[in-house]
Amino acid sequence: MTVQTMITQLVFGMITSIEIFLLTLIFSLPLGLLVAFARRSRNALVSGAARVYISIMRGTPLMLQLMVVYFGPYYLFGMRIASSYRFIAVIIGFSINYAAYFAEIYRAGIEAVPIGQSEAAKILGYTRVQTFVRIVFPQVVKRILPPVTNEIITLVKDTSLAFVIAVAEMFTQAKAIAAAQTTMVPFIAAGIFYYVFNAVVAFLMEMAEKKLSYYE
Amino acid sequence: MDLLEINHLKKNFGDLEVLKDISFRVEKGEVVSIIGPSGSGKSTLLRCATMLERIDGGEIIYNGEKAAFCNEDGKVVYADKKTMRSVKDSFGLVFQNFNLFPHMSVLQNVCDAPVHVQKRSKSEAEETGRALLKRLGLSDRADAYPDQLSGGQKQRVSIARALAMNPHILFFDEPTSSLDPELTAEVLKVIRSLAEEHMTMVIVTHEMQFAKQVSDKIVFMENGFILAQGTPDRVFSEENPRVMAFVGKLTG
Ligand SMILES: Nc1ncnc2c1ncn2[C@@H]1O[C@H](COP(=O)(O)OP(=O)(O)OP(=O)(O)O)[C@@H](O)[C@H]1O
Ligand SMILES: [Mg+2]
Numbered sequence: 001m002t003v004q005t006m007i008t009q010l011v012f013g014m015i016t017s018i019e020i021f022l023l024t025l026i027f028s029l030p031l032g033l034l035v036a037f038a039r040r041s042r043n044a045l046v047s048g049a050a051r052v053y054i055s056i057m058r059g060t061p062l063m064l065q066l067m068v069v070y071f072g073p074y075y076l077f078g079m080r081i082a083s084s085y086r087f088i089a090v091i092i093g094f095s096i097n098y099a100a101y102f103a104e105i106y107r108a109g110i111e112a113v114p115i116g117q118s119e120a121a122k123i124l125g126y127t128r129v130q131t132f133v134r135i136v137f138p139q140v141v142k143r144i145l146p147p148v149t150n151e152i153i154t155l156v157k158d159t160s161l162a163f164v165i166a167v168a169e170m171f172t173q174a175k176a177i178a179a180a181q182t183t184m185v186p187f188i189a190a191g192i193f194y195y196v197f198n199a200v201v202a203f204l205m206e207m208a209e210k211k212l213s214y215y216e
Numbered sequence: 217m218d219l220l221e222i223n224h225l226k227k228n229f230g231d232l233e234v235l236k237d238i239s240f241r242v243e244k245g246e247v248v249s250i251i252g253p254s255g256s257g258k259s260t261l262l263r264c265a266t267m268l269e270r271i272d273g274g275e276i277i278y279n280g281e282k283a284a285f286c287n288e289d290g291k292v293v294y295a296d297k298k299t300m301r302s303v304k305d306s307f308g309l310v311f312q313n314f315n316l317f318p319h320m321s322v323l324q325n326v327c328d329a330p331v332h333v334q335k336r337s338k339s340e341a342e343e344t345g346r347a348l349l350k351r352l353g354l355s356d357r358a359d360a361y362p363d364q365l366s367g368g369q370k371q372r373v374s375i376a377r378a379l380a381m382n383p384h385i386l387f388f389d390e391p392t393s394s395l396d397p398e399l400t401a402e403v404l405k406v407i408r409s410l411a412e413e414h415m416t417m418v419i420v421t422h423e424m425q426f427a428k429q430v431s432d433k434i435v436f437m438e439n440g441f442i443l444a445q446g447t448p449d450r451v452f453s454e455e456n457p458r459v460m461a462f463v464g465k466l467t468g
Pocket of ligand 2: 390
């Protein structure tokens with residue numbers, strides 16, 4: 001294996017990790033909000049279902065969830081698993097898992113906005129949707145940035161779990177090369193990659209927090 | 217013409233009967249002050265009148281339109297959406313603790329609902345908003361955020377926010393209770409000037425002197441009932457020993 005191929009493989013791994021990261025956020029952030037709404041629903045069936053969902057997602061290992069999403073269609077429905085499904089399964093698994101964590105963060109954030117805010121909006125004639133979009137949600141975003149940052153940083157590292165269903169993300173590639181070449185270098189490269197990735201994430205979130213610090 | 221008519225209103229929180237039988241009217245241009253001991257149900261009454269709480273009996277009529285009433289079975293029903301919208305359009309409420317929107321500037325607090333609820337043009341709403349702020353002595357605070365304001369300024373902004381919707385009737389729930397005496401005077405001055413312009417107002421207050429001076433009518437509540445109502449001269453008189461005792465306790 002030439003140095004060139006090693007680097008190419010690591011770069012592919014990196015891109016895959018970044019793809020998992022971004023797609024997970026794109027799906028889990030809105031999905032988490034829906035779950036938070038369900039959890040707060042006055043309908044006992046809906047809120048109960050959301051509660052069970054959250055407790056399973058948070059109470060079992062993400063690695064196991066990925067395997068269930070990947071192998072489930074075969075064992076449950078006897079469907080043949082196409083290899084292109086690997087990546088999709090990773091995105092589904094990560095998204096439904098992180099949605100549960102985000103849902104609880106959203107819920108706490110929504111509950112921390114004083115009821116007087118919604119009451120003032122109601123008196124002014126805002127609809128329920130307008131009240132949420134214009135009054136409550138902006139205040140929720142400010143409150144939840146720190147815990148969301150924590151989750152996002154965890155997600156960066158969790159992307160390596162995709163190896164359990166053999167998706168060639170950064171860590172999988174590093175391990176493969178390290179085994180073939182009996183060298184530590186790929187692991188060091190991987191470590192640096194995750195570290196820099198997280199530093200960038202932390203920096204961006206800090207910027208966002210600064211931007212929202214114009215009010216208490 | 218009565219802008220607001222409340223008849224035999226009842227409200228319970230579980231087993232606790234907070235409003236037992238409340239009836240009063242507010243005419244156009246009238247200033248009505250509601251006074252009474254803590255826990256007598258004054259805030260609950262305003263919250264029922266502004267639809268923040270569901271009532272358990274009686275009726276609420278705005279401008280002749282029944283917003284809430286009892287059907288043949290004696291069950292309380294609320295008007296359909298369309299009626300409700302016009303009813304809600306007719307009143308505003310100023311809270312004791314302001315409830316300004318912290319993420320919006322003073323001007324945005326005042327203009328957001330006119331633009332997004334009443335669908336007025338942004339430029340018109342801002343013009344009206346700035347004029348209102350000027351009138352309330354807040355011109356130089358238009359771009360400030362609520363947490364940068366004094367309590368008196370916050371309350372004046374919340375009055376401006378309510379006025380920007382052009383309500384026919386404005387409710388106040390202890391608008392000065394969280395303010396020190398100096399800031400209280402500042403807010404009372406604003407309410408007084410609104411009274412001079414014949415803004416219809418219903419004010420829950422512990423400021424007896426003020427209530428006496430600005431009100432056309434005083435409503436004295438205790439234990440979920442109205443014990444006395446009428447002109448300040450009549451309510452604050454020997455006719456009503458209970459009111460005099462209450463007022464005496466406050467001032468003495
Ligand atoms: N949401 C609620 N749930 C249960 N009880 C309530 C609720 N709101 C008010 N109460 C009770 O109803 C009674 C009347 O309260 P209310 O706030 O209307 O009194 P008030 O006259 O405004 O008093 P104050 O002068 O202290 O503001 C009190 O006993 C209060 O504890
Ligand atoms: Mg009160």
